[in-house]
Amino acid sequence: xxxxxxxxxxxxxxxxxxxxxxxxxxxxxxxxxxxxxxxxxxxxxxxxxxxxxxxxxxxxxxxxxxxxxxxxxxxxxxxxxxxxxxxxxxxxxxxxxxxxxxxxxxxxxxxxxxxxxxxxxxxxxxxxxxxxxxxxxxxxxxxxxxxxxxxxxxxxxxxxxxxxxxxxxxxxxxxxxxxxxxxxxxxxxxxxxxxxxxxxxxxxxxxxxxxxxxxxxxxxxxxxxxxxxx
Numbered sequence: 001x002x003x004x005x006x007x008x009x010x011x012x013x014x015x016x017x018x019x020x021x022x023x024x025x026x027x028x029x030x031x032x033x034x035x036x037x038x039x040x041x042x043x044x045x046x047x048x049x050x051x052x053x054x055x056x057x058x059x060x061x062x063x064x065x066x067x068x069x070x071x072x073x074x075x076x077x078x079x080x081x082x083x084x085x086x087x088x089x090x091x092x093x094x095x096x097x098x099x100x101x102x103x104x105x106x107x108x109x110x111x112x113x114x115x116x117x118x119x120x121x122x123x124x125x126x127x128x129x130x131x132x133x134x135x136x137x138x139x140x141x142x143x144x145x146x147x148x149x150x151x152x153x154x155x156x157x158x159x160x161x162x163x164x165x166x167x168x169x170x171x172x173x174x175x176x177x178x179x180x181x182x183x184x185x186x187x188x189x190x191x192x193x194x195x196x197x198x199x200x201x202x203x204x205x206x207x208x209x210x211x212x213x214x215x216x217x218x219x220x221x222x223x224x225x226x227x228x229x230x
Contacts, residue, residue, distance in 0.1 A: 029058050174193050184213075
């Protein structure tokens with residue numbers, strides 16, 4: 001399902017100085033929002049997906065309660081993605097993106113600015129300024145199969161990311177727009193993704209609305225149970 005691929009694809013606040021990091025982690029742990037995904041695939045087909053997303057970084061599940069075009073639940077973990085329909089498990093597939101590098105987790109940990117790369121083996125290779133943008137290039141040393149990543153920031157917010165393969169060919173582009181501050185969490189309400197395959201591209205525009213931080217209700221959805229099945 002195309003929606004699975006989308007999630008290949010987020011705080012400042014009430015912190016006591018004596019134990020800032022510990023309280024910070026405890027304070028910002030949940031995010032939920034309405035979302036819509038407008039997609040145009042390689043063949044030019046237009047697809048619209050609408051639903052509600054729940055994420056608790058301590059539970060480490062992204063739960064998508066999709067209402068259109070079909071009523072399904074998608075549960076994404078670090079290793080697997082589950083599709084649930086009518087309380088039955090209908091599909092299981094490998095996850096393509098670790099939870100740590102989803103926009104939801106990065107925003108809750110206040111590490112979206114550099115896409116969490118400072119906490120990885122990636123090394124900063126180049127930094128330059130272009131008008132009001134800061135552009136950085138990141139490389140993974142001693143791994144000839146990994147491509148570089150190029151990031152752009154404005155006002156300490158991630159605005160764009162380009163993913164290259166090992167030969168310098170662009171695989172994907174991401175743009176992060178319409179940042180909104182929710183209780184101290186800066187979240188890009190609009191994300192645009194371009195994927196390039198065989199000289200063709202797909203486009204996805206993801207929009208979030210009614211974003212809530214640390215919502216204490218809806219515990220069932222935050223830890224949605226995956227039924228046994230195939």
